Amino acid sequence: MNSAQAETAQPHPTSETRPDIDHQSIEIYGAREHNLKEVSLSIPRNQLVVITGISGSGKSSLAFDTIYAEGQRRYMESFSAYARAFIGDMERPDVDKINGLSPVISIEQKTTSRNPRSTVGTVTEVYDFLRLLFARAGEAYSYVTGKKMVKQTEDQIVEHILKTYDSQKLIILAPVVKGRKGHYRELFVQIRKMGFTKVRVNGEIQELVPKMQVDRYKTHDIEIVVDRVIVQKKDEKRIRQSVQAAFKHANGILMVQDDKGETAHFSKFLMDPESGISYDEPAPNTFSFNSPYGACPTCNGLGQVEEISKDSVIPDPSLSISRGGIAPLGEYRDIWIFKKVEAILKRNKASLTTPIKDIPEKTLDLLLHGDSVPVAVSSVKYPGTDWNTKFEGIIKFLENHKDSGSEKIRQWVEEFTDITTCPDCDGYRLKKESLHFKIDDKHIGELAEMNVNRLAQWFEGLEQRLSERQNVIAAEILKELRKRIGFLLDVGLDYLNLNRPLRTLSGGEAQRIRLATQIGTQLVNVLYILDEPSIGLHQRDNVKLIEALKDLRDLGNTVIVVEHDKDMMLESDFIVDIGPGAGIHGGQIMAAEPPAQFVKNKSITADYLNGERSIPVPAERRTGSGNFLELKGATGHNLKNVDLKIPLGCKVCVTGVSGSGKSSLIHETLYPVLRRHFYKSRTEPLPYKKVTGLEHIDKVIEVDQSPIGRTPRSNPATYTGVFTDIRALFAELPESKIRGYKPGRFSFNVKGGRCETCQGGGMRVIEMDFLPDVHVPCETCKGKRYNRETLEVRFKGKSISDVLDMTVEQAVDFFANQPKILKKIETLNEVGLGYISLGQHATTLSGGEAQRVKLATELSKRDTGKTFYILDEPTTGLHFQDIQHLLEVVHKLVGKGNTVLIIEHNLDVIKVADYLVDLGPEGGEKGGQIVGMGTPEDLAANPKSHTGKFLKEELEATARQK
Known part of the structure; x- marks a missing residue:
């Protein structure tokens, strides 16, 4: 979590010394960060505020690079001079003044942990409370016999011996070795020194003799014979002393052998009386897969092992x-x-x-x-x-x-x-002892594998199923657990389970998890800034998200959301529209007012909200080439023997509520099957029976939202390959030939032409220890990446660094006479990325922008008319107008005979598809079925489909606008 304190504490605050307290709004004066053009704005506090506008218009520049950055800087200033000496000063955002700023918490999409040990349960703290619950109220069972473990006090054991073995000859034993190899010569010497004369070795009592030892290559059980006594009431004191001695030498464990030769086990700790195994007293870390006390030793708490099969x-x-x-x-x-x-x-x-x-x-x-x-x-x-x-x-x-x-x-x-799944813990991540503590016949691993919805149901009425002792212990813990599980349900994540690794979540899911955690903290007077939390959310669940944001607001917080979702805008208290265009054409406030007034404006966004503009439904749906790709019997995860039939040569949309099985069917079954067929990929698909129709396509391309690079060295120019052509062009210039420069001279990744201070990065990374690393421009090259000699070579007056700083839109004009370069840059422009620069660091691109860079890269390649494209929510981060541009690009691809399959929640994309596959009916275990297949009109008439219900309204609204 990134948090920032807005003001530095004063000894006696007054309205004169701290004027921000009286502000009812956040007032921004003269913001010029990135493309913002002297923006001055007043944002009401304690309201739900949506910042919207065309992609690249400056929304993030205002919300994150100005408001959040200033809040973070002020928080740093609240540190002591000693602490700031280690951190350094944070650069002030390019703004004249901001008044009324509260402490700021940013909830972005790019902060997802890649650590396999971070799970939904650990991040939301639900698993931490479960660990506490099991440590305090769990009941232990033997992993050998399955019987309930018992622990007894010294008094109970003595009383039991007197009652059960009355008048019998009893041998009291202290077990010191159990099932281990060794000769134990030193142990026998030590026992003799303690004054004992006999031991029981592997069930046989022997006299302790000098230099005694056993076979070192066999496993042995060794017990000290502490006492041999005929049990009578008058010998209670002797028996008690013997029990104490046995406990002392065997760490709280003892055994007794009666005159029939039968053995019984006793322990101060948890013990199975039948087999004699004992458990340590449970603590919260006994149930932690990140602790050596709880983690499965085979997989080290990961639940999976690597195996060469x-x-x-x-x-x-x-x-x-x-x-x-x-x-x-x-x-x-x-x-x-x-x-x-x-x-x-x-x-x-x-x-x-x-x-x-x-x-x-x-x-x-x-x-x-x-x-x-x-x-x-x-x-x-x-x-x-x-x-x-x-x-x-x-x-x-x-x-x-x-x-x-x-x-x-x-x-x-x-x-x-x-x-593969760990064979010892079955993927539960914990050692066997930890998995044998149970509450209501469930161990903690089983609860962690339940989806949040089922988990909430399990907790309902749990008190009636617990003992009185358990209820007393668990009361407060259950209250916290129910509250946190409720927050996850509120943000539409009921289909996730606690063991789900955080790295497998989409950006939107990870963001909503952090939102649920924040609601749980119950902070007040905080400014929350969120980046498109509706990503990956079905229209049905969007209502829950909006309610969760309103709850955060009603606690007494200001919530600013960078968002394109129509429902979110209309349900907000205040809309800030930035435009009119993207990049240098944006950066101005088009409107800042409540939704009721906003929809009366004559702006692009307002036109889409009030129905003046809309994305038209095609007059005729494509029927495709007549060939089909069929996947039969898919059963992975929650899929229930699904048969998928996709018409080729069409624009196909896969829809369904969150968790209904879309990713399981497409990303984890269909795509690996196609990759294995065309590229001999070894990625194993989820279980399925057979696939037909592969002969009708010749390659598959997946365009997802994973970053195009994880370092600032990756950028759109390098990813699309256009930078190779640009470097070749610079190497052919007369100046380069005179100096003997080759294309490598113009690479910022190899020695020669790059700046060696920053090694061609243009930025230097300052490690902040307990805070995120800070990137500052290199003091030698001032962020240009190259040395002076390289920058002297110019094409049409521009150096290689100037070219990297150009926006895609500028580069289209600049390279108009270079066909090879122009083709790749034009495709970036076509997918709505005209506002990004060619050298923009990959780490600053959103998931949606990264996806469109990949899409542009694929579009610039030659297609065969038999290509199968898979797009994962390509509308992420797109304004209504940008969605229109994207659909035009997809339309061109399909027009050439290719098939484009899109996983999508956005109704503007769904309504223009030729064919829909809707999964559901619900998420998680209640999903995994195909609810309907056919045209959008077919699905809109399907009463079982949640998507169909919203699609019907959308189609009717579009028809009215015509």
């Missing part, structure tokens, strides 16, 4: 080894490993030319897992090679090179590595 090493058993049947070896070459393999095969009556499926299983096992018999090969070709060594096996060889110092070898081994 037989199937990955032998993908095609019909091939022989000489033809590359063992993938890591490749085809036969005259090298030592093939000689060793040949010797093993020969010894087992097979050869290198035998198809692998015909090699006996036992022989194949020797090849993969090793042979204990030395492999002798007589050869003069390999002098110095020890042929009489044991063969370790192909799989063992790969495992030994997993942690190689060579990146290339590690990547090679990864090609044959599969990630």
